[in-house]
Amino acid sequence: xxxxxxxxxxxxxxxxxxxxxxxxxxxxxxxxxxxxxxxxxxxxxxxxxxxxxxxxxxxxxxxxxxxxxxxxxxxxxxxxxxxxxxxxxxxxxxxxxxxxxxxxxxxxxxxxxxxxxxxxxxxxxxxxxxxxxxxxxxxxxxxxxxxxxxxxxxxxxxxxxxxxxxxxxxxxxxxxxxxxxxxxxxxxxxxxxxxxxxxxxxxxxxxxxxxxxxxxxxxxxxxxxxxxxxxxxxxxxxxxxxxxxxxxxxxxxxxxxxxxxxxxxxxxxxxxxxxxxxxxxxxxxxxxxxxxxxxxxxxxxxxxxxxxxxxxxxxxxxxxxxxxxxxxxxxxxxxxxxxxxxxxxxxxxxxxxxxxxxxxxxxxxxxxxxxxxxxxxxxxxxxxxxxxxxxxxxxxxxxxxxxxxxxxxxxxxxxxxxxxxxxxxxxxxxxxxxxxxxxxxxxxxxxxxxxxxxxxxxxxxxxxxxxxxxxxxxxxxxxxxxxxxxx
Amino acid sequence: xxxxxxxxxxxxxxxxxxxxxxxxxxxxxxxxxxxxxxxxxxxxxxxxxxxxxxxxxxxxxxxxxxxxxxxxxxxxxxxxxxxxxxxxxxxxxxxxxxxxxxxxxxxxxxxxxxxxxxxxxxxxxxxxxxxxxxxxxxxxxxxxxxxxxxxxxxxxxxxxxxxxxxxxxxxxxxxxxxxxxxxxxxxxxxxxxxxxxxxxxxxxxxxxxxxxxxxxxxxxxxxxxxxxxxxxxxxxxxxxxxxxxxxxxxxxxxxxxxxxxxxxxxxxxxxxxxxxxxxxxxxxxxxxxxxxxxxxxxxxxxxxxxxxxxxxxxxxxxxxxxxxxxxxxxxxxxxxxxxxxxxxxxxxxxxxxxxxxxxxxxxxxxxxxxxxxxxxxxxxxxxxxxxxxxxxxxxxxxxxxxxxxxxxxxxxxxxxxxxxxx
Ligand SMILES: Cc1cc2nc3c(=O)[nH]c(=O)nc-3n(C[C@H](O)[C@H](O)[C@H](O)COP(=O)(O)OP(=O)(O)OC[C@H]3O[C@@H](n4cnc5c(N)ncnc54)[C@H](O)[C@@H]3O)c2cc1C
Numbered sequence: 002x003x004x005x006x007x008x009x010x011x012x013x014x015x016x017x018x019x020x021x022x023x024x025x026x027x028x029x030x031x032x033x034x035x036x037x038x039x040x041x042x043x044x045x046x047x048x049x050x051x052x053x054x055x056x057x058x059x060x061x062x063x064x065x066x067x068x069x070x071x072x073x074x075x076x077x078x079x080x081x082x083x084x085x086x087x088x089x090x091x092x093x094x095x096x097x098x099x100x101x102x103x104x105x106x107x108x109x110x111x112x113x114x115x116x117x118x119x120x121x122x123x124x125x126x127x128x129x130x131x132x133x134x135x136x137x138x139x140x141x142x143x144x145x146x147x148x149x150x151x152x153x154x155x156x157x158x159x160x161x162x163x164x165x166x167x168x169x170x171x172x173x174x175x176x177x178x179x180x181x182x183x184x185x186x187x188x189x190x191x192x193x194x195x196x197x198x199x200x201x202x203x204x205x206x207x208x209x210x211x212x213x214x215x216x217x218x219x220x221x222x223x224x225x226x227x228x229x230x231x232x233x234x235x236x237x238x239x240x241x242x243x244x245x246x247x248x249x250x251x252x253x254x255x256x257x258x259x260x261x262x263x264x265x266x267x268x269x270x271x272x273x274x275x276x277x278x279x280x281x282x283x284x285x286x287x288x289x290x291x292x293x294x295x296x297x298x299x300x301x302x303x304x305x306x307x308x309x310x311x312x313x314x315x316x317x318x319x320x321x322x323x324x325x326x327x328x329x330x331x332x333x334x335x336x337x338x339x340x341x342x343x344x345x346x347x348x349x350x351x352x353x354x355x356x357x358x359x360x361x362x363x364x365x366x367x368x369x370x371x372x373x374x375x376x377x378x379x380x381x382x383x384x385x386x387x388x389x390x391x392x393x394x395x396x397x398x399x400x401x402x403x404x405x406x407x408x409x410x411x412x413x414x415x416x417x418x419x420x421x422x423x424x425x426x427x428x429x430x431x432x433x434x435x436x437x438x439x440x441x442x443x444x445x446x447x448x449x450x451x452x453x454x455x456x457x458x459x460x461x462x463x464x465x466x467x468x469x470x471x472x473x474x475x476x477x478x479x480x481x482x483x484x485x486x487x488x
Numbered sequence: 489x490x491x492x493x494x495x496x497x498x499x500x501x502x503x504x505x506x507x508x509x510x511x512x513x514x515x516x517x518x519x520x521x522x523x524x525x526x527x528x529x530x531x532x533x534x535x536x537x538x539x540x541x542x543x544x545x546x547x548x549x550x551x552x553x554x555x556x557x558x559x560x561x562x563x564x565x566x567x568x569x570x571x572x573x574x575x576x577x578x579x580x581x582x583x584x585x586x587x588x589x590x591x592x593x594x595x596x597x598x599x600x601x602x603x604x605x606x607x608x609x610x611x612x613x614x615x616x617x618x619x620x621x622x623x624x625x626x627x628x629x630x631x632x633x634x635x636x637x638x639x640x641x642x643x644x645x646x647x648x649x650x651x652x653x654x655x656x657x658x659x660x661x662x663x664x665x666x667x668x669x670x671x672x673x674x675x676x677x678x679x680x681x682x683x684x685x686x687x688x689x690x691x692x693x694x695x696x697x698x699x700x701x702x703x704x705x706x707x708x709x710x711x712x713x714x715x716x717x718x719x720x721x722x723x724x725x726x727x728x729x730x731x732x733x734x735x736x737x738x739x740x741x742x743x744x745x746x747x748x749x750x751x752x753x754x755x756x757x758x759x760x761x762x763x764x765x766x767x768x769x770x771x772x773x774x775x776x777x778x779x780x781x782x783x784x785x786x787x788x789x790x791x792x793x794x795x796x797x798x799x800x801x802x803x804x805x806x807x808x809x810x811x812x813x814x815x816x817x818x819x820x821x822x823x824x825x826x827x828x829x830x831x832x833x834x835x836x837x838x839x840x841x842x843x844x845x846x847x848x849x850x851x852x853x854x855x856x857x858x859x860x861x862x863x864x865x866x867x868x869x870x871x872x873x874x875x876x877x878x879x880x881x882x883x884x885x886x887x888x889x890x891x892x893x894x895x896x897x898x899x900x901x902x903x904x905x906x907x908x909x910x
Pocket of ligand 1: 079081121142145156210213216
């Protein structure tokens with residue numbers, strides 16, 4: 002069976018009226034000015050205005066929206082907070098954007114059974130705040146946690162600084178309720194572990210919105226660490242810093258977090274937060290160990306010794322909880338501070354084996370030089386997950402072209418070094434062309450079959466993640482004309 | 489122990505390479521379309537519904553290569569036929585491990601334990617296999633190899649088929665190669681056991697332990713009969729004067745000593761009957777016996793139940809009233825139970841299991857059969873009661889193995905009625 006991409010629908014009054022009947026007048030945006038906010042997410046290089054955005058407040062409303070879309074053959078796409086850095090919530094297929102931000106309740110917190118049930122639009126940090134003082138927390142802490150939603154985290158399998166020790170989103174999701182692309186409601190897993198059958202929850206996490214709409218999640222709660230030791234290793238060069246990171250992991254130590262910032266980032270965050278970072282350092286590494294009070298000092302000591310023997314200029318310790326929080330604030334809001342350096346930026350999300358960090362950082366620096374671009378780095382070093390941030394001005398078409406060349410070069414190098422092109426941000430629309438470099442045609446065909454089991458019509462999040470047109474059975478590569486040229 | 493229908497496995501193919509296996513499976517799909525039964529170490533062939541149709545066992549016995557072990561990256565890539573003890577030995581040389589408890593490690597293979605999603609007591613502190621598989625290669629029923637994930641510890645490119653294949657009982661593809669994320673081996677492992685007057689007292693204790701100053705990595709609960717069996721097997725002693733709570737700690741010697749001390753203080757407030765710390769030299773042996781308990785089936789039937797952790801003690805109370813011997817991974821709500829010897833037919837077994845199944849269904853769980861005489865399986869649902877997501881699983885199966893060639897009839901999917909029996 003081969004069906005072409007769903008035809009561009011026309012949003013007559015009739016469609017809007019029927020959607021309004023489902024979500025109410027206050028639950029729908031259709032004026033062009035209002036829709037502009039939704040033309041892109043955290044990946045700003047590509048833009049596309051959705052035809053309509055709806056804001057359901059219940060699962061039942063989503064069921065009705067999805068059924069209507071099926072009836073009228075309209076594509077639809079879920080959206081959380083729109084912080085995706087890969088164009089995950091870009092409505093490239095057109096149609097109805099389903100924004101989950103009004104479904105943001107914490108439905109249950111069950112400490113005895115160590116889970117919470119949340120709605121998809123809940124902002125990640127709100128769960129953390131709600132749990133404060135209970136002795137438990139929700140471990141995945143993406144740097145964007147002040148804005149991004151749990152539904153978005155489930156869809157992208159988000160990571161964060163502390164995923165080095167605690168694992169990424171999928172390691173903390175027990176179950177999911179979802180509206181399937183045909184409008185049925187299914188629950189995978191739940192508060193009890195090991196539901197018989199396939200691990201559908203595990204498969205669902207990271208689907209990037211292509212398997213349906215997550216309407217509820219059962220999340221695992223993790224016991225708070227009893228104690229922290231947070232250190233800042235200061236290095237003359239990026240090379241010294243990355244070698245130290247490799248040496249820490251190589252010694253069999255898994256700290257709670259291991260995050261690197263280079264001089265460009267130090268400059269920006271220092272200007273923004275006045276922490277007292279050394280502006281003459283080549284790089285700093287934020288290192289956190291956590292655990293029992295009796296154990297953390299020993300572990301911190303061992304790490305400091307490795308830092309010194311690997312060439313650290315100095316290792317500082319955060320002496321108070323306040324100092325620790327400020328350090329983390331600097332790290333988590335580093336992206337925000339980049340605005341001080343340039344009007345636009347583009348972040349890559351490659352991964353390399355941790356021992357290859359010195360090599361990939363060297364390549365990034367060379368690539369910046371070759372293309373005459375400024376690249377700064379702040380990333381989850383302990384996982385080998387790099388985030389080179391390329392600074393540019395989007396009004397300069399030539400510069401934008403060079404940004405794309407440099408990005409491709411860096412991601413190709415990650416593949417060559419045995420890594421991947423995305424550690425946590427997802428493929429979205431941004432990295433679709435890399436899928437056939439990472440995977441064989443047979444791998445991709447298998448992915449497609451899996452998607453067809455969930456999403457046989459392709460109406461749900463078309464043109465995402467897989468290099469196919471996204472509709473039923475079609476396997477032509479997407480030709481994204483205009484996208485790159487327009488930049 | 490019951491044996492699978494041997495007739496179904498009468499023929500066997502043991503490829504020397506992954507490519508040879510792919511060719512064999514491609515030929516099969518294109519010509520005779522015989523049912524294929526993947527086998528590894530044969531430690532879990534009793535698991536699942538019996539194979540009733542004749543077919544060919546395809547074995548990973550010769551797929552044992554270590555492809556790459558970059559120890560400083562804490563990952564390893566191996567072929568799926570590697571035995572678990574061989575893998576453990578390899579990792580031990582670098583002071584690393586896959587922290588999953590595997591019964592019969594001298595026979596079980598990596599591919600086999602993944603297909604069955606094996607695991608034990610450590611899951612409370614260290615998670616399950618799904619948390620360690622970062623890359624996987626499998627060959628589908630048409631002989632086409634496919635992979636997902638990669639060799640780095642963090643990677644979201646493509647769908648997470650590592651999760652899909654883990655626990656899929658060989659029904660979607662023959663797993664041929666796996667990349668694992670590893671952990672350092674801790675300096676020390678210690679067990680502490682406390683016996684109580686009732687399961688209810690253990691539940692109160694578990695509630696208090698939720699805010700313990702310590703961080704146990706396992707929380708086991710045993711009834712006295714399971715405890716004496718496990719202790720005898722391990723040549724150690726455990727209290728048998730009441731239901732037993734065991735807590736395991738791992739880490740630096742200094743840290744673990746502090747935890748043992750502290751938790752004893754916490755437990756004292758709950759009035760245990762006895763508290764015993766397993767001597768260091770016996771800790772490993774005890775851990776082995778706890779892991780083997782699931783498969784030490786002289787008993788007529790072994791089941792696994794899952795439910796809310798908070799209801800697990802009530803469940804144990806219900807089960808032990810019928811002399812079922814039980815082991816619970818109490819922090820995770822997982823229970824292994826052996827029916828007593830007096831149960832000699834399927835009807836009696838089903839009669840005992842019905843109220844237990846009803847109980848776990850109330851608390852979001854299910855009850856599956858780990859091992860039983862094959863003939864009983866017609867009367868007792870091996871995979872428990874249908875879950876709401878099973879129809880979607882069927883759609884996945886139809887997509888990936890439309891001819892139903894892989895492990896036909898052995899998993900949750902309804903078995904076709906075989907010619908010779910129907
Ligand atoms: C400053 C900054 C820092 C960041 N740091 C990190 C980090 O440390 N780690 C990390 O992993 N990511 C990070 N990100 C990326 C981003 O925050 C994550 O990908 C996040 O999970 C997206 O959540 P969201 O709610 O914004 O989802 P959106 O951007 O709205 O959507 C992302 C994808 O999820 C789908 N989706 C959203 N909600 C649902 C739902 N309910 N059901 C089904 N599909 C859905 C969308 O269709 C889309 O494909 C960062 C982003 C920014 C801007």
